[in-house]
Amino acid sequence: MSKDYDRGLKPTWCVGCGDFGVLRAVEDSLASLEIPPHNVVAVSGIGCSGRISGYMNAYTFHSAHGRALPLAQGVKLARPELTVLALGGDGDGFAIGLNHTLQAARRNVDITYIVMTNNLYGLTKGQTSPLSPKGFVTGSTPHGSLDNPFVPASLMLAAGAGYVAQSSSADQEVLQGLLKEAIAYKGFAFVNIFSPCVTFNKIHTYQWFKEHLRPATHNSTDLGEALSSVNEAEGLLTGLIYRR
Amino acid sequence: MHYCIKLGGIQGEGVDTVGELLSAYLHARGFHVYAYRNFTSRIRGGYSSHEIAFGKEPVRSKQANVDLLIALDGEALRRDRGLVSEKGLIITDESATEESQPRLLSFPIASKAKTGPGNVYKWTMALGVMGALLNIPEKEWHSVIAAAFERKGQAVIDTNLAALSLGYGLAGSSPQVSSPVPDLDGSQVREHQGSRLIQGSEAIVESALMAGCDFTAGYPISPASEVFSLLAREFKPDGPRRAVQTEDEISAVFMAVGASYAGATPLVATSGPGLSLMTEGIGLAAMTRTPLVVIDAQRTGPSTGMPTKHEQSDLALALAGGHGDAKPLVMAPSCVEDIFTDLPRAFLLAEQYRSPVLFLTDFALMSARTDIDALHFSGSDLAAARSKRILPGVPDQMFHSTGNQQGADGLPTDMPGPRKAYMTERMKTLSKVPEGDNFSYTKAGHNLLIVALGSTRGAVEAAWPEIRHEASALYLRLLSPLPVEELESIFASHKRILVLDCNASGQLLSHLKANFSPHDKFCSALRFDGEPFMGEDIIRAVKEAMDNE
Numbered sequence: 001m002s003k004d005y006d007r008g009l010k011p012t013w014c015v016g017c018g019d020f021g022v023l024r025a026v027e028d029s030l031a032s033l034e035i036p037p038h039n040v041v042a043v044s045g046i047g048c049s050g051r052i053s054g055y056m057n058a059y060t061f062h063s064a065h066g067r068a069l070p071l072a073q074g075v076k077l078a079r080p081e082l083t084v085l086a087l088g089g090d091g092d093g094f095a096i097g098l099n100h101t102l103q104a105a106r107r108n109v110d111i112t113y114i115v116m117t118n119n120l121y122g123l124t125k126g127q128t129s130p131l132s133p134k135g136f137v138t139g140s141t142p143h144g145s146l147d148n149p150f151v152p153a154s155l156m157l158a159a160g161a162g163y164v165a166q167s168s169s170a171d172q173e174v175l176q177g178l179l180k181e182a183i184a185y186k187g188f189a190f191v192n193i194f195s196p197c198v199t200f201n202k203i204h205t206y207q208w209f210k211e212h213l214r215p216a217t218h219n220s221t222d223l224g225e226a227l228s229s230v231n232e233a234e235g236l237l238t239g240l241i242y243r244r
Numbered sequence: 245m246h247y248c249i250k251l252g253g254i255q256g257e258g259v260d261t262v263g264e265l266l267s268a269y270l271h272a273r274g275f276h277v278y279a280y281r282n283f284t285s286r287i288r289g290g291y292s293s294h295e296i297a298f299g300k301e302p303v304r305s306k307q308a309n310v311d312l313l314i315a316l317d318g319e320a321l322r323r324d325r326g327l328v329s330e331k332g333l334i335i336t337d338e339s340a341t342e343e344s345q346p347r348l349l350s351f352p353i354a355s356k357a358k359t360g361p362g363n364v365y366k367w368t369m370a371l372g373v374m375g376a377l378l379n380i381p382e383k384e385w386h387s388v389i390a391a392a393f394e395r396k397g398q399a400v401i402d403t404n405l406a407a408l409s410l411g412y413g414l415a416g417s418s419p420q421v422s423s424p425v426p427d428l429d430g431s432q433v434r435e436h437q438g439s440r441l442i443q444g445s446e447a448i449v450e451s452a453l454m455a456g457c458d459f460t461a462g463y464p465i466s467p468a469s470e471v472f473s474l475l476a477r478e479f480k481p482d483g484p485r486r487a488v489q490t491e492d493e494i495s496a497v498f499m500a501v502g503a504s505y506a507g508a509t510p511l512v513a514t515s516g517p518g519l520s521l522m523t524e525g526i527g528l529a530a531m532t533r534t535p536l537v538v539i540d541a542q543r544t545g546p547s548t549g550m551p552t553k554h555e556q557s558d559l560a561l562a563l564a565g566g567h568g569d570a571k572p573l574v575m576a577p578s579c580v581e582d583i584f585t586d587l588p589r590a591f592l593l594a595e596q597y598r599s600p601v602l603f604l605t606d607f608a609l610m611s612a613r614t615d616i617d618a619l620h621f622s623g624s625d626l627a628a629a630r631s632k633r634i635l636p637g638v639p640d641q642m643f644h645s646t647g648n649q650q651g652a653d654g655l656p657t658d659m660p661g662p663r664k665a666y667m668t669e670r671m672k673t674l675s676k677v678p679e680g681d682n683f684s685y686t687k688a689g690h691n692l693l694i695v696a697l698g699s700t701r702g703a704v705e706a707a708w709p710e711i712r713h714e715a716s717a718l719y720l721r722l723l724s725p726l727p728v729e730e731l732e733s734i735f736a737s738h739k740r741i742l743v744l745d746c747n748a749s750g751q752l753l754s755h756l757k758a759n760f761s762p763h764d765k766f767c768s769a770l771r772f773d774g775e776p777f778m779g780e781d782i783i784r785a786v787k788e789a790m791d792n793e
Binding site for chain 2: 009020038043051053054059064067069074077078099102
């Protein structure tokens with residue numbers, strides 16, 4: 001069934017890219033929810049992650065940098081019966097499109113927003129992103145990034161998102177469980193996926209995430225607990241963070 | 245023969261409300277009316293005026309001179325008294341001046357309002373003073389006031405009627421003056437069943453709904469906000485049609501692209517600064533062949549410019565549509581009536597061409613209130629055109645859309661062949677001139693052809709009796725693709741072509757010169773001070789064009 005959601009194309013991503021795991025998890029989750037591919041609209045942004053919509057067999061729209069969310073909301077508002085996903089990278093969602101991300105959370109249109117976080121810009125050959133840690137060296141920050149990073153889950157909680165979850169792209173079981181919940185959730189659902197860039201990010205590797213991520217243990221129905229637990233862990237939590 | 249009554253005062257004190265009462269009354273008496281609002285970009289305070297041109301003949305432009313000025317404060321009096329014609333009359337408040345002359349009458353309006361019905365009623369009192377001086381029977385205002393304040397309840401209606409009476413009383417003891425607007429004497433000028441007052445923004449909403457518009461996304465901006473507000477009133481949150489106020493114009497246009505892709509009929513309305521932001525989404529609609537209609541209510545630019553002042557300076561941006569040969573279709577209705585035919589046509593062309601369509605209006609067209617006769621609409625075949633497009637939800641037809649260059653399989657490519665084939669096909673489609681009302685042409689004199697856009701038509705029509713022996717007039721309603729073949733013979737049959745540009749750089753002139761020769765046949769008149777062209781400007785420009793021949 002999950003092959004129904006696959007266009008059968010060979011992605012242009014680097015061997016080992018975290019986005020392969022995201023693609024597989026999205027396709028398998030849709031299959032497991034038995035949503036017919038023609039009732040799915042997947043809207044993506046720009047960057048390596050933005051290519052994901054093109055590999056899916058559904059109604060897919062590769063939009064503009066940072067603008068997947070407004071376009072996806074337009075689709076859903078016009079056709080509420082469709083299942084609408086917005087997908088993009090951390091540059092899409094937390095730099096150029098940050099305002100749309102926050103506003104989508106408070107607008108609470110029933111869509112699922114999937115972010116592939118690799119803490120940098122890959123397609124443009126490695127520049128710092130708003131999630132890169134201080135001191136992070138990239139092509140655009142040869143002397144190290146001077147800026148503090150965002151913690152995406154904190155932002156989304158503060159903006160009023162009703163469903164917030166995180167997973168590593170390597171952990172298919174956890175990821176698919178969360179994606180299925182998020183897609184079924186009535187309202188705006190946010191899933192942040194740690195999806196390593198094997199080419200440009202030599203720090204945030206699969207191994208690094210394995211060592212630094214830990215499962216969330218707080219009460220995920222309590223917004224205050226969710227916020228403090230995310231902040232304490234500097235965002236490095238997996239599982240359901242909050243569900244309203 | 246047209247008259248002008250101008251009301252000037254402090255913004256937020258009732259200038260516009262009473263201006264609208266006066267327009268409604270003049271219209272009810274059978275006059276043609278053109279009411280132009282002048283306000284500043286602030287909520288309260290500051291100079292504001294409402295000028296109402298009217299007469300027995302149609303009027304669609306501002307008048308250079310004022311016959312009757314009602315100025316209730318010192319600033320309004322200082323600003324506008326110079327406009328008052330020799331036989332004109334000024335009604336003012338005692339607080340504004342100590343002067344008193346036969347043609348400048350001051351009354352204790354503000355002070356009596358304060359001790360009587362309240363300061364907010366001083367403009368209704370001023371209307372009463374005017375009514376008395378012009379010998380308009382007081383009861384004539386009753387139905388106008390009742391209709392205007394119906395929604396606010398009987399108490400508001402009664403207080404306004406009382407304030408009106410106070411005004412009549414104030415003027416009662418003043419000596420008789422000869423009326424500066426003798427045709428306005430309470431008699432009926434003509435019967436005009438079905439005629440009504442409307443401004444461009446209302447016409448846009450009516451015609452959009454008529455065309456099947458069911459979605460709007462917008463960000464507040466003068467002078468386009470009214471379109472969103474009126475649609476939002478129609479589209480209730482629990483219904484299938486949606487109005488979304490977005491975080492910015494980028495979001496608005498992308499929501500519209502998404503809604504259109506999904507099969508809705510969205511409309512987005514913005515003004516210059518918003519159009520700058522929207523070019524990103526217009527480009528995506530162009531590249532993905534998604535129908536999209538964007539209204540641009542032009543105002544004074546660049547940047548914030550003068551947000552509440554008139555200009556037609558977005559043509560160059562509209563023609564480009566964004567970076568990289570976005571090239572939307574560009575339309576420009578020349579009057580309120582055109583909006584009713586051209587906006588449904590814009591939705592249809594967007595669908596047929598699978599392209600964004602930019603619909604250029606301007607400040608004057610959007611916000612001036614004028615009378616139109618009953619219009620008869622014919623339906624458009626939007627549904628038939630849309631049925632040729634696959635919408636999400638259809639089994640086995642899934643496809644990929646992308647703002648990247650796509651190949652024949654719909655997937656991104658950077659190969660020269662598919663790129664060239666795609667753009668060649670797109671440019672060919674976009675260059676096909678559609679059948680229909682691509683311009684309005686008024687044929688008269690052969691010496692000069694006047695070419696104008698949007699509300700400038702009103703100024704040309706005001707000048708018409710003076711210039712028609714020399715000139716013909718052409719109002720372009722489709723600017724891209726330009727109907728070159730149709731225009732060529734008209735251009736050839738005139739000795740010179742005078743292009744009217746309400747901008748500093750001659751954007752329409754440049755567009756025409758890029759498509760027609762010989763260039764020395766063209767001459768140009770510009771206005772870019774925030775005001776629209778007036779009849780006098782056109783008469784002068786025609787004279788200059790003929791003198792320089």
